[in-house]
Amino acid sequence: MKIKYKVNLLIIILKIIMTLLVVASVNFVVGQVLEEEMRDKDLAISELLASEIANPLLDKNDLRVQEIIDDLKRQNADVRYAYVVGFDETVVAHTFKEGFPVELVTANRVPSGEDDAIKILSAEGESIQDVGVRVLEGMDAKVYIGFSRARLFETIARTTHTILGIAALVLLFGIVLNSFLMRRLIKPIEALVEGTKRVGDGDLDFRIDVVSCDELGNLTEAFNQMTAERKCMEDALERSEAFLNETGHMAKVGGWEIDAETRDVRWTDETYHIHEVPLGYKPPLDEVINFFHPEDRLKLEHAIQRALDHGxxxxxxxxxxxxxxxHLWTHTICKPHIVDGRTVKLTGTFQDITERKTAEERIEHLNSVLKAIRDVNQLIVTEKERGSLLKKVCNVLIEARGYEVVCLGYLSDGETFDRVVGSGLREDVDRFCESVVDGNHPLCIKKALAGKEMVMVTDKSGECGDCPFKDADAGRETAVIRIERESKLFGLLAIALAADVTLDEEEEGLLAEVASDIALALHNMELEESRKSAEYQIKASLKEKEVLLQEIHHRVKNNLQIVSSLLDMQARGARNREVIDALAESRNRLNAMVLIHAQLYEHSDLSEINMKGFVNRLLVQLLQSYPVQDTKITPIVSVADYPFPISMAVPVGLSLNELLSNALKHAFVDRKEGTIKVSLTASEEGKIDLIVSDDGVGLPPGFDINATRTLGLRLVKILTEDQLQGTLEVTGDCGATFKMEFDITDD
Known part of the structure; x- marks a missing residue:
């Protein structure tokens, strides 16, 4: 039963009880009041009757007394009887037709000392109020009247009915008002009850309208706020669970829990997914352990038991x-929950790490291949002999990758194997290498030579025809890789894999890369061999040219010396001083060129000369040629050790010869001593500064190099500006200084 019905029923019952109590109380009070009124009225009638019969009674006029009481009975319908007791206490008159009941005299006696007595009697089923009054005070004469109480009861009944009617109306109004008020009061409570039920059923969007500002309104607002907060919490929890489920599914991580006492197992959704069992499946702990690999179950059982027993x-x-x-690889973590020193439950994670394990194995596999590539590349860098390189490459691939057999064949002309080496099963490898070199090519080798595919793989079930090695390679994959570069086939790399290994696409690519590196090495070796052959031929040709140039320079030097000797002979036979000087100058110029060719002939470099050595020898030669024995000449030479090409060495040498000759002839006339300085510097950019100076008599006043008629100085100017493309600067302070600036060019 709903609470509103219970409350309504309780209130109605209370109202009925209260109404009945009110009616009973009112009825009692009204009855008391009516009885009191009836008593007073009956007593008044009795006293009035007593006063009327007093005189007749004193006169002993019993007839008159009888008439009076008869009139009273006729006039008053409520009077049932009346009788008079005389002074002698005998009944002198009464209204009973069938005789006076004598027992009535004793039914209601007026006590001595009192004037009246009232008593309720019952006669013939009717309630009678018997009123006795003394006729005269102090006398024994009395009058008794029996009044019927029926009218009293009727009045009380009518009053009671009226009160009951009014009470019924009031009760009905109260019930209606109570129902209205209860609806007003109970409706918010019912709404709260309904809201609580709907929220309990999961309808967190349900809200209750606030219709009052009283305590129920506050309670309703609190309920709505609580529901909204719970919805936020539920939404956050749902988002969190969805996020955890999604991330757990993405990461393949599930959760689990074991009750230490009951051994009950609880899983998250992802754990069900990893086990490939439906949601809600509740296996016992022993069955959970049976999901793991038989070889690992005992290890897991011991770990769980230690977690339960020792935390x-x-x-x-x-x-x-x-x-x-x-078959999967999983990663499981367990954390015991300990309360009061006792493990109460185990919680943990459960992750599918198969992809990671596969990737690790794959990485390890590829690392071994990459190590082989690295080792092969190191061999390519360090190993320069072809046969040794091929053999060591085979050994490296066997050691680093663990292939069964590796063979490498080198083609001398793209078709014929010049050399085949291998590693692995020694007897089969040697037989295979000899067979291939002899031209007995297995089917796989023939296909690789004839085809264009970089890598050709024969699977385990492949047909090998009449290949003499088909028994040795039975149940194995074999791969033949073309060692090719720039459309030239250098050889083949043949590999036999282990029986439990299959060549995948990535490894094929890496082996193709190894083959490309080997092809590059063989290509470089051929280039190196070609380079060495060409270098040998060039060196031989250069040697021949060097011998020829040395012979040419030697002959030029000899010819120039012959001409110099002829000029010297001519000068000794001449008598004219000017002719002798002219011939001597020409001879010195020839000797300067002889020095250049002699230096070229005497050294291995036939295209450049060392100017420092040339200057020193030229000074010695000129000091011997000019008569300066009476003057002490101090040469100061500061010449950079800089090589000059022959195209520039000749004009520079001739210019030095002219400038030094000019200084020796004219600078120290009538001098005991003098200094000649030669300075040659070269910058990193090849800019040359050549300075020839002396501390002699200096140049004539007004000397102009551009206007001089001296052949030697004119020759210096022409050689500097025209042939060397430089500048010539002349100063005559404290001697003579000639500064030449030009750039080194090797035309």
Whole structure:
């Protein structure tokens, strides 16, 4: 039953009880009042009757007394009887037709000392109020009247009915008003009850209208706020669970829990997914352990038992078999929850790490291939001999990758194998290498030579025809890789894999890269061989040219010396001083060129000369040629050790010869001593500064190099400006200084 009905029923019952109590109380009070009124009225009638019969009674006129009481009975319908007791206490008159009941005299006696007595009697089923009054005070004469109480009862009944009617109306109005008020009061409570039920059923969007500002309104607002907060919490929890489920599914991480006492197991959704069992499946702990690989179950059981008994956590990677029969690698972590020193439950994570394990194995596999590539590349860098390179490459691939057999063949002309080496099963490898060199090519080698595919793989079930090695390679994949570069086939790399290994696409690509590196090495070796052959031929040709140039310079030097000797002979036979000087100058010029060709002939470099050595020898030669024995000449030479090409060495040498000759002839006339300085500097850019100076008598006043008629100085100017493309600066302070500036060019 709803609370509103209970409250209404309780209030109605209370109102009925209260109404009945009110009616009973009113009825009692009204009855008391009516009885009191009836008593007073009956007593008044009795006293009035007593006063009327007093005289007749004193006169002993019993007839008159009888008439009076008869008139009273006729006039008053409520009077049932009346009788008079005389002074002698005998009944002198009465209204009973069938005789006076004598027992009535004793039914209601007026006590001595009192004037009246009232008593309720019952006669013939009717309630009678018997009123006795003394006729005269102090006398024994009395009058008794029996008044019927029926009218009293009727009045009380009518009054009671009226009160009951009014009470019924009031009760009905109260019930209606109570129902209205209860609806007003109970409706918010019912709304709260309904809201609580709907919220309990999960309808967190339900809200209750606030219709009052009283305590129920405050309670309703609090309920709405509580529901809104719970919805926010539920939404946050739902988002969090969805996020955890999504991330757990993405990361393949599930959760689990074991009750330490009951051994009940609880899983998250992703754990069900990893096990490939439906949601809600509740296996016992023993059945959970049976999902793991038989070889790992004992290890897991011991770990769980230690966690339960001693609170030891564990973290392990373990093999796993799903309900669908898939073999996985999983990572499980356990954390015991200890309360009062006792493990109450175990919680942990459960992750599918198969992809990671596969990737690790794949990485390890590729690392071994990359190590092989790295080792091969190191061999390519360090190994320069072809046969040794091929053999060591085979050994490296066997050691780094673990292939069964590796063979490398080098083609001398793109078709014929010049050399084949291998590593692995010694007897089969040697037989294979000899067979290939002899031209007995297996089917796989023939296909690789004839085809264009970089890598040709023969699977385990492939047909090998009448290949003499088909028994040795049975059940194995073999790969033949073309060692090719720039459309030239240098050889083949043949590999036999282990029986449990299959060549994948990535490894094919890496092996193709190894083959390309080997092809590059063989290509470079051929280039190096070609380079060495060409270098040998060039060196031989250069040697021949050097011998020829040395012979040419030697003959030029000899010829110039012959001409110099002829000029010297001519000068000795001449008598004219000017002729002798002219011939001597020409001879010195020839000797300067002889020095240049002699230096070229005497050194291995036939295209450049060392100017420092040339200057020193030229000074010695000129000092011997000019008669300056009476003057002490001090040469100061500061010449950079800079090589000059022969195209510039000749004009520079001739210019030095003219400037030094001019100084020796004219600078120290009538002098005991003098100094000649020669300075040659060269910048990193090849700019040459050549300075020849002396501290002699200096140049004539007004000397102009551009206007001089001296052949030697004119020759210096022409050589500097025209042939060397430089500048010539002449100063005559404290001697003579000639500064030449030009750039080194090798035309």
């Amino acid at each position: 030891e956590p564990y973290n392990m990677e373990i093999r796993f078999i799903t309900a669908g029969g898939k």
